[in-house]
Amino acid sequence: MNNQNISDLIENYLKQILDDNEKIEIRRIEMANQFNCVPSQINYVINTRFTIQKGYLVESKRGGGGYIRIIKVNLSDDNQLFVALERMIDEELSFNDALAILQKLYEEKIITKREGNLMIAGMSKQVFQDISDEENHIRSRIMRSYIERLSYEETE
Amino acid sequence: MNNQNISDLIENYLKQILDDNEKIEIRRIEMANQFNCVPSQINYVINTRFTIQKGYLVESKRGGGGYIRIIKVNLSDDNQLFVALERMIDEELSFNDALAILQKLYEEKIITKREGNLMIAGMSKQVFQDISDEENHIRSRIMRSYIERLSYEETE
DNA sequence: ACATTTTTGACTAATATTGACCTTTATTAT
DNA sequence: ATAATAAAGGTCAATATTAGTCAAAAATGT
Incomplete structure (x- = not known):
């Protein structure tokens, strides 16, 4: 030191x-x-x-x-996975790719069905109705933000 | 504090x-x-x-x-709840208002803390870094989409 | 030498505090 | 009854009090 x-x-x-x-x-x-x-x-x-x-x-x-x-905060046991996942996600993310990622997280029992459905709702096509230029870009940001949030828990 | x-x-x-x-x-x-x-x-x-x-x-x-x-305001009457929420959410929704709404939903035991934290992550400032023009507009869409999704769950 | 990290400061943004002026409602005087 | 006055609360803009951003300059590491 x-x-x-x-x-x-x-x-x-x-x-x-x-x-x-x-x-x-x-x-x-x-x-x-x-x-x-x-x-x-x-x-x-x-x-x-x-x-x-x-x-x-x-x-x-x-x-x-x-x-x-x-x-x-406590970093999740799966922290490394999340960091890797966050890096993997491109600047642009299609709805289908988002769906696939959340499906995987659900199968791995990292998120519940309800959590997955809520996250999907936040990234669905209807959200980007009149700004479709930026759709995949913003969706990528949202997804990375979800993943970052999953990577830690607040200590009670 | x-x-x-x-x-x-x-x-x-x-x-x-x-x-x-x-x-x-x-x-x-x-x-x-x-x-x-x-x-x-x-x-x-x-x-x-x-x-x-x-x-x-x-x-x-x-x-x-x-x-x-x-x-x-008492939101515990489920029938009134989603109608009330729709009214609260304008075309534009600031981060602080989004936070307040989710906080209320948590207090009313409609969502878990973890669900709330994930939803907030999807609407956080960092998501809209370089498109701040549309920030409150898109956030409003995301919130409505969450609420819509929650209203399905109720009746499933 | 070049790259990276640290230090600095000018400019920006958010939030809180204050006070002068305005509007609404109740009460009192004529 | 009506008018004047008193007794509330409302609005808005100026100022004060923080913290945030960003890029240039300085220091340090390779």
Whole structure:
């Protein structure tokens, strides 16, 4: 641990607190003052070190009483599968391909029938009625977002 | 949690009372005095936190003996539910309103937490990254599609 | 040398707070 | 009854308070 740049210091500080707590809530400007850096460096640290793949969820609010909240989550046992799947999905995704992926997830008992049906509903043709240009593009985004969500669970 | 701002305090105060009551009636000036803020902040809280999407109806009267009344909407009657939902969902649907609706459906035990989280993932901001023009429009379509799907399940 | 990561800051966006002015309803005076 | 006044609540825009984005510059690694 001799990488003592400021970003690493901030990362270590936050992770140390997260060792004993499920989540932490900070004020960006306070952190920045404490570590004598510009506020946007806090965003940099969060974006590079507290990603969902690393098991962290980040929420924030602006305005008076604003905050940044970092929450530890449990990565699913099938996490690797999801990461792989997410990478496999192209920028464009047809309805039939989406259907096939969800069918597979259902057969593998990763999702219930009802969950699958809901996800399909969110990507169905009717959703994209008058914007068919972007249909497969947005569907791809939706599918990857579903898969990302399946890759972790919040700790109760 | 992080009640650093007055609006959250007022919101929590009102919701706490609404936990035990179907409705609550307040006087704007009294609230403002109690929380040491200007009267219009009460309107701000009501307009941002007690919307129809969040499951609340608001009535008020001016003049002597005036009041603001907040009423919890009861969605537990399945017949009325889907009709009510259709009405809530405009041609355009913001992420926050979508969140509020799903939260309500979860509270009413119509969907599981996991189903809600998946549906939210399908409508999250990241899905619409580079097509923000149509964001709220498509989100509205997705939500309607989810609701339609849920209404089938009911009668299966 | 070149590539990657970190640091910085100017600009942007979201949310909360405040206050001046407006509208509605009830009460009181004539 | 009608008019004037008082007693509510409503609206809207300015300002304040946060956090987010993005790209250039600096530092570091290979």
